[in-house]
Amino acid sequence: MSNEKKPNIGEDFIRFHRIVTRSLEVGLGNINEFLKGGGVDKSKREGFLNYVESFSSFLDGHHKVENQLVFPYFKPLLPEVPYVQLMTEHKEVESLLQEINSGLNSLRSKKDEISSLKQLKSSFVKIDHIWHPHIQIEETQLFQKVGSLNINMDEMTSIQKKFSDFFQEHTGPAYLVVPFALYNLSPEDRALLAAGFPEMVTKQLVPGDWKDKWISMQPFLLR
Incomplete structure (x- = not known):
């Protein structure tokens, strides 16, 4: 996904981390704005939920891929990585994502927006606290070392x-997650990620068939 001539799964996963890092910042920033305003901005409601x-x-x-495929593959090659610690932190984040999903359901029901937003804020803050030291370990001890491993191109x-x-x-x-991933990246990273998708996705589905479904997210995305 990173480069057809010299693929590097480590660079791909660092790029995925950038998507999450930005979306944590954007999500939390908007939650704080909505709390100050007394509720979700009606013009941004659908996009924010999406x-x-x-x-x-x-x-x-992302964490399921790491737990079930990435870590088992690289453990024999990079045994010093603290895989147990990383998977434990994934479990903590999984629980917090369940809280986020619960908060989303509450927001959709429109019962108590302030309480729902506070629940979302709490979960976002807790994930953000785990996230940054977590990816520091993954990137420095695993993903940045992939390019130096003896793995052939095929x-x-x-x-x-x-x-x-x-x-x-x-x-x-996919009509939400793919545009979400692409447009939480800089144009340079976006082009590298897009190169790994079929042209039908990037040239037809995202800008055409799917656009009505994801366009509400545009206020939160990079152009």
């Missing part, structure tokens, strides 16, 4: 496809 839903799905799928391409297929099976809906 954005947070996509964030939850993306992060959950093998790297094969595991990239395996990881990508698994991620797609465990996230959704």
Whole structure:
């Protein structure tokens, strides 16, 4: 997904981390604004719900890929990485994502927006607290070292496809999660990520068939 000539799954996962890092900042920033304003801005309501839903799905799928495929693959190659610690932190985040999903359901019911927003804020803050030291370990001890491992191009391409297929099976809906991923990245990173998708997705579905479904998220996305 990072470069057809020299694929590197480590660079891909660092890029995925950038998606989560930005969406944590955007999500929390907007939650704070809504709390100050006494509730969700009506003009941003649908987009905000879709954005947070996509964030939850993306992060959950990302951790499932790491737990079930990435860590088992790299453990024999990089045994010094604290995999148990990382998976324990994934479990903590999984519980917090369940809280986020509960807060989203409460927001959709329109019963008590302030309480729902406070619940979302609490969960976002807790994930943010775990996230930054967590990815520091993953990136410095694992993903930044992938390029120096003795993995040939065919093998790297094969595991990239395996990881990508698994991620797609465990996230959704694609018409929200794919644009969410692409447009939480800088144009340069976006182009690298998009190169790993079929052209039908990036040139037809995202800008065409899916656009009416994800366009509400645009106020929260990078152009």
